[in-house]
Amino acid sequence: MLVRSDFNVPLENGKITDPGRILASVPTLAQLADAGAKVIITAHLGRPKGEPDPALSLAPVAARLSAELGRNVQLAGDVVGSDALARAEGLTDGDVLLLENIRFDPRETAKDDAERAGLAKALVELVGDDGAFVSDGFGVVHRKQASVYDVASLLPSYAGDLVAAEVEVLKRITTDVEHPYAVVLGGSKVSDKLAVIEALAPKVDTLVIGGGMAFTFIKAQGSPVGDSLLQEDMVDTCKELLDRFGDVIHLPHDIVVADEFAADAETSIAFTRDGFTEGMGLDIGPGSVERFSAVLRSAKTVFWNGPMGVFEFERFSTGTRGVAEAIAAATQDGAFSVVGGGDSAAAVRSFGLPDDAFSHISTGGGASLEYLEGKELPGLTVLEQGA
Numbered sequence: 001m002l003v004r005s006d007f008n009v010p011l012e013n014g015k016i017t018d019p020g021r022i023l024a025s026v027p028t029l030a031q032l033a034d035a036g037a038k039v040i041i042t043a044h045l046g047r048p049k050g051e052p053d054p055a056l057s058l059a060p061v062a063a064r065l066s067a068e069l070g071r072n073v074q075l076a077g078d079v080v081g082s083d084a085l086a087r088a089e090g091l092t093d094g095d096v097l098l099l100e101n102i103r104f105d106p107r108e109t110a111k112d113d114a115e116r117a118g119l120a121k122a123l124v125e126l127v128g129d130d131g132a133f134v135s136d137g138f139g140v141v142h143r144k145q146a147s148v149y150d151v152a153s154l155l156p157s158y159a160g161d162l163v164a165a166e167v168e169v170l171k172r173i174t175t176d177v178e179h180p181y182a183v184v185l186g187g188s189k190v191s192d193k194l195a196v197i198e199a200l201a202p203k204v205d206t207l208v209i210g211g212g213m214a215f216t217f218i219k220a221q222g223s224p225v226g227d228s229l230l231q232e233d234m235v236d237t238c239k240e241l242l243d244r245f246g247d248v249i250h251l252p253h254d255i256v257v258a259d260e261f262a263a264d265a266e267t268s269i270a271f272t273r274d275g276f277t278e279g280m281g282l283d284i285g286p287g288s289v290e291r292f293s294a295v296l297r298s299a300k301t302v303f304w305n306g307p308m309g310v311f312e313f314e315r316f317s318t319g320t321r322g323v324a325e326a327i328a329a330a331t332q333d334g335a336f337s338v339v340g341g342g343d344s345a346a347a348v349r350s351f352g353l354p355d356d357a358f359s360h361i362s363t364g365g366g367a368s369l370e371y372l373e374g375k376e377l378p379g380l381t382v383l384e385q386g387a
């Protein structure tokens with residue numbers, strides 16, 4: 001049995017700082033192993049450049065998964081090479097084998113269909129032609145990649161329990177949504193996530209934008225943003241979005257500016273209307289936290305993806321904490337709230353907020369967003385079409 005999981009967890013000095021995605025994957029894996037399947041798991045970590053990168057090895061994941069499953073999880077030394085093949089052949093019923101980071105193989109993310117198909121075939125060889133595929137990495141179902149998409153057309157394929165549960169929750173915030181509906185976007189995957197704004201803006205009452213996402217908009221408003229994260233080629237798109245949806249989009253009006261990207265950086269507050277020419281914006285400012293919190297507290301439905309700042313550094317975590325607390329307060333007042341994304345979930349947990357402070361903590365960031373956008377998710381479509 002081949003299982004695609006999403007173990008793309010945050011790491012700090014080789015240590016997993018939030019095991020949420022691993023824990024969410026355990027029930028499906030335990031069920032399969034308990035039923036006596038020979039379980040071969042494929043997953044990615046980070047964005048290696050199509051070649052092995054020891055810093056992005058799945059070794060810490062294998063160790064944590066072994067502990068959570070209460071079974072030894074072997075880690076193959078390669079993706080689909082001789083070690084993976086030998087280990088796969090040696091599996092007995094109930095054994096669990098984790099393949100090394102699938103993105104160490106350039107075919108995983110190749111644009112060329114034939115290249116991806118080559119890797120998918122190699123994965124099938126590991127489980128044998130009479131094997132099956134369980135797609136359980138919800139966070140990655142928006143990627144048309146070999147281990148998510150192509151392999152599903154070669155084997156009988158099923159959605160795992162995690163994927164099914166995530167889709168169920170997201171359905172609830174795409175149909176008959178209770179208003180006011182607020183979506184909060186932040187984080188660093190600017191080019192991925194700017195594209196969803198056009199689709200989401202007409203559906204929501206409020207679109208709060210913070211984190212690295214905000215600076216392309218601030219530049220579009222005509223203010224300099226120093227060395228902040230910026231998607232230069234999207235500045236014109238952001239101008240258009242502000243023209244069309246200016247009444248829905250809420251941008252930070254103040255920013256915490258750091259003199260360098262460091263935990264102990266010197267900081268100052270800049271007003272967005274003036275901008276700043278030196279340093280980089282690493283958090284939303286205190287005035288923005290207050291304004292964003294006020295609007296979020298009165299929402300009846302909230303979806304949040306992407307931290308408001310570099311929350312990993314205490315000094316730049318205030319904005320993310322403020323937004324998290326406001327959404328938790330709205331939830332307590334009866335709002336339906338979903339927090340999505342590896343780092344967003346990690347942020348919430350690092351503030352000591354319990355998971356049940358929100359209606360649902362999703363393992364999908366980009367995947368959830370694209371689902372809400374109404375986009376077809378290749379990793380789900382291929383399951384519906386069948387092998």
Ligand SMILES: Nc1ncnc2c1ncn2[C@@H]1O[C@H](COP(=O)(O)OP(=O)(O)OP(=O)(O)O)[C@@H](O)[C@H]1O
Nearest residue numbers: 187188189211212282309310341342343344365366
């Ligand atoms: N102003 C900023 N400048 C640079 N990085 C930022 C800024 N604000 C937030 N970030 C970084 O964004 C990262 C998280 O962004 P990301 O878009 O990956 O969110 P996510 O919740 O993990 O969603 P996904 O699951 O789609 O990856 C964090 O590591 C955080 O430090």
Ligand SMILES: O=C(O)[C@H](O)COP(=O)(O)O
Nearest residue numbers: 006008139140342365366
């Ligand atoms: O973190 C995520 O959103 C998923 O694991 C997908 O990762 P990716 O954005 O690098 O494809």
